Amino acid sequence: MSILKKTAKESFVTMTEMVLPNDTNPLHNLMGGRMLHLIDIVSAISAQRHSNRIVVTASVDNVSFSHAIKLGNVVTLQAKVTRSFNSSMEVYVEVFAEDIPAGIRTETNKAFFTFVAVDQAGKPIPVPEVVPESEQEKELYASALRRRQLRLVLAGRLKPSEATELKSIFED
Amino acid sequence: MSILKKTAKESFVTMTEMVLPNDTNPLHNLMGGRMLHLIDIVSAISAQRHSNRIVVTASVDNVSFSHAIKLGNVVTLQAKVTRSFNSSMEVYVEVFAEDIPAGIRTETNKAFFTFVAVDQAGKPIPVPEVVPESEQEKELYASALRRRQLRLVLAGRLKPSEATELKSIFED
Amino acid sequence: MSILKKTAKESFVTMTEMVLPNDTNPLHNLMGGRMLHLIDIVSAISAQRHSNRIVVTASVDNVSFSHAIKLGNVVTLQAKVTRSFNSSMEVYVEVFAEDIPAGIRTETNKAFFTFVAVDQAGKPIPVPEVVPESEQEKELYASALRRRQLRLVLAGRLKPSEATELKSIFED
Amino acid sequence: MSILKKTAKESFVTMTEMVLPNDTNPLHNLMGGRMLHLIDIVSAISAQRHSNRIVVTASVDNVSFSHAIKLGNVVTLQAKVTRSFNSSMEVYVEVFAEDIPAGIRTETNKAFFTFVAVDQAGKPIPVPEVVPESEQEKELYASALRRRQLRLVLAGRLKPSEATELKSIFED
């Protein structure tokens, strides 16, 4: 018998990295692709903590990059599972960059990655439900449905006209 | 004076990679984050070709991962700029994975990355317009507007009710 | 004017890593040298947080490795500055390894790294004093003196007979 | 039947590395953790040569870093087994850094790493005794006992009052 419910904060993971030369572009800023790589790892660990399973990346939602992160900066990533759907889990990640000698800390990215828990043969396997506790966790739990519909629409697996959660946003 | 228009195919880039051990998860499949890293690099090169500028990643649209890519497989990424908006460019990337000894080739991912052309100081700088020629290029050019509105809505920079291109999809 | 005192917990850093193929030996276990590399990075970030300076590694104390950490395991490193001496800081690091699917978490290493804060020219520069608050922080603060004497003795910069803190341990 | 004794110099290994960008901190100097990683590899190869076995790192003794090693410098590491204790071996490593164009060569580090020889299942297995020949080898062989006691004391596996070799140092 497996655990049926786990709180969101049980899946909380913090990752801290220093920006090294090979992570940077010719302007000496962290490349977007390297940031996505880091976010994928931290959110995979978070999904592992929730499911106690091997997990594989199912999708990444839209991520925007609006701040340059310099060589030598420290990047902190914090991940937490927001909600599960059978064998899939949505993970929310917040990223902060710090120029510690300059005393500057900036929130640089927010991202939603989705993972599927699999067994050793790579077959999907059910995961515990998420119990949100804090206000932010409850808000993320509720809005997960809307993000899921958007993913399904973008993947061509749901007709826009049937995405009821999404439709309501565009009607006012 | 700079070039005002360039065809989409002038920005075409092909990248081929072999999946190495360090790119893989415990199931010996390519990790999602590593794939995003590769897509970022090939699309950055494509945006560079279009703009003849240093470019920085501005955003990645929703990407889904539905196929496992095994250790030793060959990954082919093909990128092309679809449309530009002042200093920003949307790049479309198609990814194929091959198990060459087994003779299997699969389309594994499609992605849209957006880049901003910058000068040496990191300041945005205008780029040429895109001239789409093939049917696919024309379709991608037209739909770029809708994807851009979705990005702006998701980034909280456009009200859903004002996203006219997007709204039409949900109304029928 | 600079800050004269900071609490130990202001320098707290958590780093989380997944063990990848290239980190492992032929038994598929994390190599000791890779672990030391990770401990060096997390403790350097902790020393940076305390000093708000670029820091360089001055020494590592004896570290022992008694647990095998497998490929795919998750490694969590937690670092905190224990005490400062002019421009140098001692950082304490605790390392845990988890086989998350198996539900096993083990404390694998404890380490003390010492860093020196430097200016842009690489010249040592004073750092704030450490204010220990918890019982563990106070104990580590007190014992830092003894560890420092051992370092000086081992480096040939202090005669064993003058290492009063150390001597007392061997006399009873 | 296995070899019972081997000379120290049979385990001698020289490793030469060039300092690459990703090995360096924001001052463009080799990071301490990267140096420890290199020392671990060269000393593991030396312990392999002595034991003809797979080896795992058991501990590193205090290492101090007193010289900055610049990007592009050449680092030479020389390792030799000093003494064995059943299945464990102490390896002595000397590190030199050279700025070859400037004609400067500096001894930068000395380190003692300890390894355990294991079979394919990871179980400790006896190794040959070391026969020291040169004056330095004999001195290192003799002092290995004292360093071993210090390791056991620091690991809490030997009471300081029973560390007879160590005690004598602090009494005079």
Add this chain to the structure above:
Amino acid sequence: MSILKKTAKESFVTMTEMVLPNDTNPLHNLMGGRMLHLIDIVSAISAQRHSNRIVVTASVDNVSFSHAIKLGNVVTLQAKVTRSFNSSMEVYVEVFAEDIPAGIRTETNKAFFTFVAVDQAGKPIPVPEVVPESEQEKELYASALRRRQLRLVLAGRLKPSEATELKSIFED
């Protein structure tokens, strides 16, 4: 029954890479060894495409490096099998480097790598013959015999006096 003949262009592969900091020497130029590493990968993929087998590098012919390739440049490698001999294949690679913002594109290297197709046990296995179509393909197919004799002479497996194809070059 396996395919007996394949055209040269069926094995065509394009690889595109950006020069990253860790690929460069102290003058910030791509290191020769890193370039050879890239050429080996692209030509191995080409030989895989021709043979639908795992392939192992058998030899590299003389490669000269006459152009500095700067950090941030884009390197394009194009590979095609020229001719097969039982289980071995010769692959021709052309390398171009671009400083895209400066609008400069240079042919930097030409190389011939030879691969052997092997089965899972590493045993050589026959590959299809190559059908050259274009003028360049036909020229490379014809001259492959001469390059092969030179390889055999250099490897001491053919007496210079018996290298009839080669001899003719030196006699006039």
Add this chain to the structure above:
Amino acid sequence: MSILKKTAKESFVTMTEMVLPNDTNPLHNLMGGRMLHLIDIVSAISAQRHSNRIVVTASVDNVSFSHAIKLGNVVTLQAKVTRSFNSSMEVYVEVFAEDIPAGIRTETNKAFFTFVAVDQAGKPIPVPEVVPESEQEKELYASALRRRQLRLVLAGRLKPSEATELKSIFED
């Protein structure tokens, strides 16, 4: 005034590496391109030792690969400058691979790399002459002329009919 002559053995360099997972192909053998990368680094260090200059790779002669080197093997590379020609130096490298637990050591490769010494602006600069001492050094010094002619012929910078050293080999 600079040094006019240096012995061959003053440029001797030994490099030792362990084959890690990311260096290997799907058969778990060291990839040819990674081996060439290692040979380039060790021979560049040797050329640096001879010239006390920054050096850039000018060419690699034919290298053949006839032995599989397994994951976990130890690779030893030994390099020495054979002869100089104004600002260029030919370096001879011998590579050995060892499966230490199995007690097997094999000579796997021999290679000749050529480097050019350059100043900070990348401009070629004269290097000392080489004084060969041992029989092998004298033989390599003498035959360097023939290899140099072959390089020039292959690069299209010398007519085969004028390559007097080479011609003699094919005439008997």
